[in-house]
Amino acid sequence: MDPRLIPMTLPESTNASPQHWDLVIVGAGPAGSAAALGALTEAPDLRVLLLDRSDFPRDKVCGDGIATHALAELAEIGVHGIDDGWPPVRRLELALGGTSVSSDRHRLGWVIPRSVFDARLVDRATAAGAVLRRHRVVDVALSDSAVSIDDIAFADVVIGADGPYSILRVAAGLPPTGRRALALRGYVPTPAQWEGAQVIRFGERRQPSYAWAFDRGDGICNVGYGEVLGMERQPPTRSLLLAELEDLLPGATTGGDAWKAHQLPLSGWRWDQPDGNILLAGDASGLVNPMTGEGIYYAVATGLRAGRAAASAIRAGDPRSAGRTYRHSVRRLLANHLRHTSIAARLARVPWVVRAGIRAASRDDRVFNDLVELGLGRGLITPRLAGGLLPRLTSP
Ligand SMILES: Cc1cc2nc3c(=O)[nH]c(=O)nc-3n(C[C@H](O)[C@H](O)[C@H](O)COP(=O)(O)OP(=O)(O)OC[C@H]3O[C@@H](n4cnc5c(N)ncnc54)[C@H](O)[C@@H]3O)c2cc1C
The missing domain is CATH 3.50.50.60 (FAD/NAD(P)-binding domain)
Structure with a gap:
């Protein structure tokens, strides 16, 4: 504390x-x-x-x-000074299966x-x-x-x-x-591979979903998994949330504590x-x-x-x-x-689209930053982002 x-x-x-x-x-x-x-x-x-x-x-x-x-x-x-004593995190990694991009965003984040x-x-x-x-x-x-x-x-x-x-x-x-999502969070000692980074790995089985590992910079990492509720399936149990987290980010539950789940009211x-x-x-x-x-x-x-x-x-x-x-x-x-974001969230229900977005972001840093602005700020689907996505959508 x-x-x-x-x-x-x-x-x-x-x-x-x-x-x-x-x-x-x-x-x-x-x-x-x-x-x-x-x-x-x-x-x-x-x-x-x-x-x-x-x-x-x-x-x-x-x-x-x-x-x-x-x-x-x-x-x-x-x-x-609200962030005093907490180091900024610049590196953001986005991944789906074997497709990933890891880059420094132009605007910092904190954990x-x-x-x-x-x-x-x-x-x-x-x-x-x-x-x-x-x-x-x-x-x-x-x-x-x-x-x-x-x-x-x-x-x-x-x-x-x-x-x-x-x-x-x-x-x-x-x-x-x-629409709501349900997410579970815990804290683990930061494994070396997640030091200084925020990692987001999208799910393939229970779309839309993702697991995260956010390094706080003090040796502790916030890890979790969340998925959108509804989607014609039973609400997830605590053990399912933990199992999905471990599946997407192996090692994420080892030594973890303070596990708690909560709902998120998603904007439309x-x-x-x-x-x-x-x-x-x-x-x-x-x-x-x-x-x-x-x-x-x-x-x-x-x-x-x-x-x-x-x-x-x-x-x-x-x-x-x-x-x-x-x-x-x-x-x-x-x-x-x-x-x-409402359009982007609908598109992101299809793993192909997420993969195409990650590939486009890995080729062009400006597309990466457009994605970050859309997901974390008040950005729009820019012509550059749409342009980066379209060719990859038509040839998956
Ligand atoms: C698992 C999970 C992970 C998330 N990760 C992120 C993230 O990394 N980054 C991010 O930006 N957002 C994240 N969010 C979303 C973020 O937590 C919320 O959007 C944010 O907390 C909203 O702030 P708020 O002030 O509206 O509500 P809250 O932070 O929920 O504050 C509401 C306050 O109201 C009080 N309260 C409630 N009912 C009453 C009552 N009847 N009488 C008196 N007091 C009451 C509560 O005690 C609480 O202090 C995450 C959410 C979840 C569940």
């Missing part, structure tokens, strides 16, 4: 009469902390309550891969345990003025002018950053998120956010890249925008305009990208 992180046992909410806040944020993961930071950057005097059911630091089942795009979003509002990354973000949010409380939200009620959270708080605007099983999503009137063609004063960010809004499982960049990017939209609507005396403002800002940022 990061020695500078002091475990925080949060004050629990009490039964006193509900308090009024300008903004309540449910969930203090990357989306929730970013929302608090976005709001307090826009309006430093705002009264912001950040609720989470857990004390921090807390573990979160994840590959711990942090795309540079997430840190760049934070840097734009003056938040630096930082979520117990560190999330706690650092929470620290920044509270330093900016957010009040953090431990509370598991069970009931959300809407009235004309405010949203009330259980019997502890009511607010002009509420941001739901409460992950893939979001209660706020239901309160906002949105259907459950669409369209992203929605209703009008009104309940905003959804990160996993709660169904934003995980369907090709790679990347969700932290989306969580930070949407959290920041939700916070800003909430703050400006409250300041303008029209909290219910927050939903519309936020919807427009996220669509401006991500709408095209989400359509392109």
